[in-house]
Structures are given as structure tokens and as C-alpha cells.
Amino acid sequence: MTFAKREKIYRGFSFIFGAGIIVISYYIGEFLSYLIAGFISPAVMGMLVLFALLKAGIIEPAWVEIASNFLLDNLMLFFIPATAGVALVPFITIKDQAAAILISVIISSFLVLWIVGYIIEKFENTKLTNDNLL
Amino acid sequence: MNPLLEILFILLTVTAYSIGRFVYKKSKIMLLHAIIVATAIIILFFELTGNDIRLYEQNTKVIRYVLNLSVVAFGFLLYKNYDFIKSRGLSILFATFTGSLFSIISVALISILLGADITMVVTLLPKSITTPIAIGLSEQAGGVVYLTAVIVILAGIFGAVTGTWFLKIMGIKSGIAVGLSLGSAAHGIGTAKALEMGALEGAIGGLAIALMGIFTSILIPIAVPIIHILIS
Numbered sequence: 538m539t540f541a542k543r544e545k546i547y548r549g550f551s552f553i554f555g556a557g558i559i560v561i562s563y564y565i566g567e568f569l570s571y572l573i574a575g576f577i578s579p580a581v582m583g584m585l586v587l588f589a590l591l592k593a594g595i596i597e598p599a600w601v602e603i604a605s606n607f608l609l610d611n612l613m614l615f616f617i618p619a620t621a622g623v624a625l626v627p628f629i630t631i632k633d634q635a636a637a638i639l640i641s642v643i644i645s646s647f648l649v650l651w652i653v654g655y656i657i658e659k660f661e662n663t664k665l666t667n668d669n670l671l
Numbered sequence: 672m673n674p675l676l677e678i679l680f681i682l683l684t685v686t687a688y689s690i691g692r693f694v695y696k697k698s699k700i701m702l703l704h705a706i707i708v709a710t711a712i713i714i715l716f717f718e719l720t721g722n723d724i725r726l727y728e729q730n731t732k733v734i735r736y737v738l739n740l741s742v743v744a745f746g747f748l749l750y751k752n753y754d755f756i757k758s759r760g761l762s763i764l765f766a767t768f769t770g771s772l773f774s775i776i777s778v779a780l781i782s783i784l785l786g787a788d789i790t791m792v793v794t795l796l797p798k799s800i801t802t803p804i805a806i807g808l809s810e811q812a813g814g815v816v817y818l819t820a821v822i823v824i825l826a827g828i829f830g831a832v833t834g835t836w837f838l839k840i841m842g843i844k845s846g847i848a849v850g851l852s853l854g855s856a857a858h859g860i861g862t863a864k865a866l867e868m869g870a871l872e873g874a875i876g877g878l879a880i881a882l883m884g885i886f887t888s889i890l891i892p893i894a895v896p897i898i899h900i901l902i903s
Contacts, residue, residue, distance in 0.1 A: 563743045578803035580742035581881045587746025601747050608741035612863040613706050614688045615738035618731035620710040620824050624724050637785035645778040646830050646856050649799055653770040654843035654852040660762035661845050
């Protein structure tokens with residue numbers, strides 16, 4: 538067996554194994570989410586579960602690396618069924634409020650982008666100056 | 672759920688996405704972002720073939736499930752960038768909390784001023800957070816759930832498409848600030864954009880989704896009675 542072939546098989550197994558761990562994390566997350574009455578969604582809870590498992594050393598980062606990178610690299614693709622749902626909105630029923638919706642969402646989005654970025658940037662700058670002084 | 676349609680729609684989605692990515696790469700025009708082009712292709716496909724797009728909605732369960740798994744995968748990015756994030760824990764918490772507060776107050780005030788009714792205002796409140804949490808909150812507050820889902824997607828696309836440009840104009844440059852901003856204002860779609868810039872930006876975007884979800888879940892139940900008073 539050539540090295541390249543062996544590498545391919547290893548990556549394939551690693552992908553399946555990693556995907557399995559991610560699926561298990563998701564179901565643990567779903568259970569925890571159920572326990573707190575859905576206050577945090579199953580997927581976000583699953584993310585915290587995967588992080589906790591890695592941090593506790595129960596699973597090795599290398600085990601989930603290939604599967605995680607695959608999922609993250611194609612993240613936009615997985616959103617398409619949700620975005621296509623836009624076509625289902627009966628726009629005629631919200632026509633009168635369309636301007637209010639669009640303008641408030643646009644301004645509010647810019648505001649959130651700015652305030653979050655601004656606060657972090659301020660903290661980062663003071664951190665840098667402090668580091669320089671020390 | 673029809674397994675044959677599921678497979679067919681996975682192929683359709685991947686094709687539409689590949690075309691979208693190609694168009695965006697060649698044109699570099701924000702409005703031709705891969706996700707917008709791909710969505711347009713899918714909608715056009717159903718329009719032209721005369722099929723109901725509800726068919727697509729109902730038979731893309733596999734992709735929707737994988738979307739959940741990719742949110743879980745952010746746990747891996749968080750772990751890899753843990754030390755960096757930990758060193759900035761307080762500023763990240765403070766920034767996302769303020770972001771959540773600003774999001775709720777601004778969207779409520781502006782939509783009220785522009786004449787939206789109470790149902791519409793509460794429908795808009797969770798616009799900056801990830802869809803599953805947003806839907807739950809909208810329902811709890813008495814909003815129109817499917818409309819919340821659409822607004823969340825629109826806010827996500829809008830934030831992802833204009834975010835990097837807007838932040839550059841505002842002089843916000845550091846990777847951590849850009850990642851956290853995109854994740855806070857535009858949840859998963861913004862984070863996908865942040866991920867294109869780097870793994871650290873992506874990890875912080877993922878963290879922003881979680882924190883925004885948590886803070887907004889706490890703030891909306893407090894905001895709703897106040898909005899009721901404001902409107903009446």
C-alpha cells in the first residue's frame with residue numbers, strides 16, 4: 538500500500554470518528570438543553586459540550602480536527618435551506634410595515650457591529666499600551 | 672421526508688453554492704455573495720420548474736441537521752483559541768452584553784418610531800441571534816415565529832455582506848474585534864464570514880453566537896413589558 542493511499546484511508550477514518558464525536562456532543566447538548574427548558578439551543582449547548590470534553594482531556598483535539606474543519610469550511614452551504622425560506626414569506630401581509638422592518642434591522646445591525654467592535658478595540662488598545670509600559 | 676428528494680436537493684444545494692462561490696470569487700461584489708447567489712438560484716429553480724419551494728423546505732432535513740453539527744464544531748475552534756480568548760474574557764463578556772442591549776433597544780425604538788405594531792416589534796427583537804434561540808424567544812414574547820426566522824436570516828446576510836466594509840470605515844481593525852462584531856450582529860452567517868478571515872476570528876465569532884444567545888435570552892423577557900408600556 539502506498540503512503541498516499543494509507544494517508545487517504547487514515548483521513549477517511551479520522552473524519553468518520555470525529556463526526557461521531559461531534560454527533561454525540563450534539564445529542565448530549567440536546568439533552569442538556571432540554572433540562573434547562575431550551576434556554577440555550579441544542580447546537581450551542583453541543584458546542585459547549587465539545588469544548589468541555591476537549592478541555593477536560595477526555596477527547597484529543599486531533600480526533601475531531603478533520604471533521605470540524607470540514608463542517609466549518611462549508612458552514613455557508615448548510616445555511617442555504619434556511620435562507621431559501623425567504624421565498625415563503627407572504628410579503629403582501631407585511632407590506633405596510635416593510636419600511637419599519639428593513640430600516641430598524643439595518644440601523645440596529647450597524648449599531649451592534651460598531652459598539653461591539655468599538656469596545657473590544659478600546660480594550661485592545663489599552664492592553665497594548667499597558668504591555669508597552671511594563 | 673423523501674430520501675430520494677433529500678439526495679437530489681443536496682446535489683442542487685451543493686451545485687448552487689459552488690456557482691455562488693465562483694461568481695463571488697470572480698466578481699468580488701458584496702451583493703453577489705455566495706449565499707445570496709445560491710439562494711437566488713434555488714428560488715429561481717423552483718419558480719422556473721413550477722415546483723413548490725415548500726418541497727425543498729421539507730426535504731432538506733439532512734443539511735439542516737449538518738448545520739447544527741457545524742455549530743457544535745465551533746467547540747473545537749474555541750478550544751484551539753482558548754488561551755487567547757481567556758486573556759480577554761472580561762472585555763468579550765462586556766462587549767457582547769452591550770451589543771445585545773443595543774440590539775434590543777435600537778431595533779425596538781426605531782421600529783416603534785416607524786409605526787410597527789407590538790407584534791412586529793417583538794418579532795424583530797431577537798434579530799441578531801442564532802435562529803433556533805431566536806424562534807423560541809419570539810414565540811415566548813408573542814411574535815410571529817416564521818417572520819422572526821426570516822428577519823434573523825436577513826440580518827445575518829446583511830451583517831455578513833456589509834460588516835467587514837462597515838468596520839473598516841469605522842476604523843475597527845483587530846481580528847478579535849471584527850470576529851466578535853460579525854458574530855454578535857450576524858450570528859452564524861456573520862461567523863462564516865469571519866471564518867474566511869482566519870481561524871481566530873471564526874472562533875471568536877462562534878463564542879459571540881453563544882454569548883449573544885444567552886444575554887438576549889435574559890434581556891428580551893425584561894424588555895417586552897417595557898415595550899408594551901411604551902406602545903400603549
